[in-house]
Amino acid sequence: MEKLIFGHKSPDTDTICSSLVLANLRTKLGDSVKACRLGEPNKETKYALDYLNVQAPQLICEVEKDQEVILVDHNEFSQSADGIKNAKIKMVVDHHRINDFETAEPLYYRAEPVGCTCTILYKMYKENNVEIDKTMAGLMLSAIISDTLLLKSPTKTVEDEKAVEELAKIAQIDYKEYGLEMLKAGTDLSDLSAEELISLDCKECSLNDKKAKIAQVNSADISVMLARKAEIEEAMKKDIEQNGVDLFVFVITDIIESNSQAIVLGKETSIFERAFGVALENDEAYLPGVVSRKKQILPPLQNNV
């Protein structure tokens, strides 16, 4: 049976590139697989795919019962394809915590606490003695640049740096110049509605019995995004009401200066205030040096419920 490889909903660059790259590696190892995606690539990802002249993976909406699948860049069922609970998960390659995940059968699971799934895939090529071609190197490079904000995020590890260095050589790309252009391409969100903005890269999580959502957008100029604050807040309030969200954090991250501004709503905003030792002003807070949801936003929230 052909296995479907896909990343999370609201795909980002790592999720799209990882499905393409692992499909390449598995095919070279003799497996029958197909790269898929659960949504539209964002502008940053499109920039990378266009630059590298690579087609996006095939869009799927759900998986059928007993379909064999491989998950990349996620494991939580709530972030995965509809029907995932009844699919057969044969393999996972990921760099997130494990949560809301279980299988009926043993599987191949490879997670490492590195900045990007593609850094693990890079190692898997080496372990399996499979050569990395120029296009695959470009895809992995794009993903690592995206997830680590050009190696500036605290999620970045020595292994990510090492991978970027070698992959840039194989891809024959000046990664700093290319990376900044790619990240900037992702910050043009002017054609998105407020509803789309808050769901573009949104992770849901439980804080004990409270339901929290943390959405994040990259920006080259925070003031451009803040100019749309009224409609963003309206969309957040609607989502809070419709989905019973207790805390909604919308994070605008300045990719040039490596800071963030957060808009925070919901009846549990005090968790956020405790977590960051701030008092919200007009639902807003400035978070100097904060760029990583995983390392710098989620843990303090979890520790201050």
Next chain:
Amino acid sequence: MEKLIFGHKSPDTDTICSSLVLANLRTKLGDSVKACRLGEPNKETKYALDYLNVQAPQLICEVEKDQEVILVDHNEFSQSADGIKNAKIKMVVDHHRINDFETAEPLYYRAEPVGCTCTILYKMYKENNVEIDKTMAGLMLSAIISDTLLLKSPTKTVEDEKAVEELAKIAQIDYKEYGLEMLKAGTDLSDLSAEELISLDCKECSLNDKKAKIAQVNSADISVMLARKAEIEEAMKKDIEQNGVDLFVFVITDIIESNSQAIVLGKETSIFERAFGVALENDEAYLPGVVSRKKQILPPLQNNV
């Protein structure tokens, strides 16, 4: 902080050997770790440790809050150390399905659907270019022989066979002769009480909302174990009552002939009868060719709830 490495409760040979072997590998890679165990080694494991002149890992009962730990040969919290939910799980090396497991932080997770955790550890030595010494080879060999019943279990993979071949060379052990002696040493359970027999290697699992326990003992002669049926059933009934167990399956596996005899009690015995297409006679059923709980007992039960 020194990380504690341990396998599951009611330790078997793979659990004990994996903690010792991974402690050796991590130490050689510069990590600060200590091999631990959550219970008394069984006779089979003791035979292996004595033969190889290796001390058992240190006994621990629980782990403290925020203690950094590494799990081997299990992931389910119900099989792990008391307090595991508040420990920091930094790494897992395992060959079971993932269930009843979650972390707050990203981690290193390595699972493969092979017959034994030590087969994965064997690969990790190679990937990290760390030499395997004679003692470590002996420990890994013992674990693979134990988990695959001398490569006769359907859980055995090509990778387990390959590992056994190379490890036997390094350990300078005639693995067939040694393996049979080791397995036989594990079948002498004459000094165990019925209560100890049913908890020696017992896995708890949920079948939808039903609570099931599947205990397994190895035997060189099933009739020896069946001679104690009355007291075994009494112990099972007591456990069913005290712990609200809906289905208790006690499996006696003939390691020479590769068959099993099951004693089945509880108010949900019909699940077992459906799963194996048998009618219990005096609470008993013969299961020809069945030796693996993971591959041959658990899945049919799960598919027939």
